[in-house]
Amino acid sequence: MGRAYPTEFPGKIPIFFQHLKAWVNNRRMSLRPDPFYGLSAFLAAAQAGSFTAAAARLGVSPAAVSQAVKSLEEKLGTPLFIRTTRRVGLTEAGAALLARTAPAAAEIIAAVEDVASAREPSGLLRLTVPRMAVPLVMEPIIPALRRAYPRVAVEVAVEDATVDLSIRSFDAGIRIGEYVERDMIAVRLTRDITWAVVASPAYLAARGRPDAPQDLARHEAIRYRFPNSGALYRWEFERDGRSFSVDPPGDLIVNDGALLVTWARAGLGLAYVADIAVEAELHAGQLIRVLEQFLPTTPGLFLYFPRRAQAQPKLRAFIDLARQVLRAAR
Structure with a gap:
């Protein structure tokens, strides 16, 4: 033995x-x-x-x-x-x-x-997002994503232009719902957006408050130019169930939403923006809304991606965390 x-x-x-x-x-x-x-x-x-x-x-x-x-x-x-x-x-x-x-x-x-x-989620996650999504979505979600999934690297391209995901090799993008193509899978990230015409208290004290869209002809507007088409954005309004647009006068033109808000806060004119992009400024009294009864509502920010990408663990991890983090922030 x-x-x-x-x-x-x-x-x-x-x-x-x-x-x-x-x-x-x-x-x-x-x-x-x-x-x-x-x-x-x-x-x-x-x-x-x-x-x-x-x-x-x-x-x-x-x-x-x-x-x-x-x-x-x-x-x-x-x-x-x-x-x-x-x-x-x-x-x-x-x-x-x-x-x-x-x-x-x-x-x-x-x-x-x-x-x-x-x-397990890993690899490089490439996202294209508009500037307004940075404080609303990117700032709260990316730190949580890195803590939960350290093997997921992230590259974020901040641009307001509409982007072809496949040509630019992005995994997903974030845009306002109405600009997401129908063949994409879309996941809601924020509430609906109500558009807002805003100005600083100093501007309104000096130039007066417009009471109707036609009053914009006597005001200074800060205009937004679309990065893709180069066209100037016509301000959209509603009255008695009818939609119409106005091309207001203005000497300042920009293709960046953040700079648009900065100029409005500085008293340089009226700006047409998404309400969720200026919540902090409105709460602090730095900007004041006008023409509220004429402003339409549109779908909020959505994450969008091609159907073939939805099985990627890194993208699923981002979606799940986004829902948790943004739900807790509401």
């Missing part, structure tokens, strides 16, 4: 049994001539030092572990354990088998973890 050997396992071998447990349960300890099944029982018993502890680790009965080990011993033609009433120790053959199979078990662990990590 051989002498007993230490049964300590190197590294992360105990984790191996966690991966085996589901497999063993599926097999329901059927005693088929399966060497992997016998080896799982052998490794568990060798590490635990008893069949009872090994059974608890694998989620089966001690008798099932004992029978599985016995079947393996019969197949190999040699005993693997020295059995006592309290513990089991390894024979020379058992120690030799452990020395050969423990590294293999470690390789299996590594393979399982590699496959699992392949499903």
Whole structure:
């Protein structure tokens, strides 16, 4: 009879049994001539030092572990354990088998973890967003995304122009709902947007307050030029269920929404903006709304992406976090 050997396992071998447990349960300890099944029982018993502890680790009965080990011993033609009433120790053959199979078990662990990590969010997530989405969406979400998924790198292109995602190799974009193409999948990020005509208190004190859209002819407007088409934006209004637009006069033109707000705050004229883009300025009294009864409402900001991209773990992670973070902020 051989002498007993230490049964300590190197590294992360105990984790191996966690991966085996589901497999063993599926097999329901059927005693088929399966060497992997016998080896799982052998490794568990060798590490635990008893069949009872090994059974608890694998989620089966001690008798099932004992029978599985016995079947393996019969197949190999040699005993693997020295059995006592309290513990089991390894024979020379058992120690030799452990020395050969423990590294293999470690390789299996590594393979399982590699496959699992392949499903975890990782890689570069490229997003195109309008400037108004930076404080509303990017600032609260990206820190949370990096904390939760450090393997996801992020590149954000801030631009108000409408972008072809495939040509520019973006994974997704954020835009106002009405500008999202119909063949894209769209996920709502914000409430609906009500447009607002705003001005600083100083401007209104000097120039007066317009009471109707036609009064804009006597005011100074800060105009917005579309980056894609180069056209000047015509201010849109509603009256008695009818939509119409106005081309107000103004000497200042810009294609950047943030600068538009800055100039309005500085008292340089009236600006036509999304209400969610100037919530802080309105609350602080830096800007004042006018012509409120004439302003329409439009769908809010949406994340959009092609159908083929929705299975990407990195994009799913962004969507899930965006919903959590933005819901909590409301």
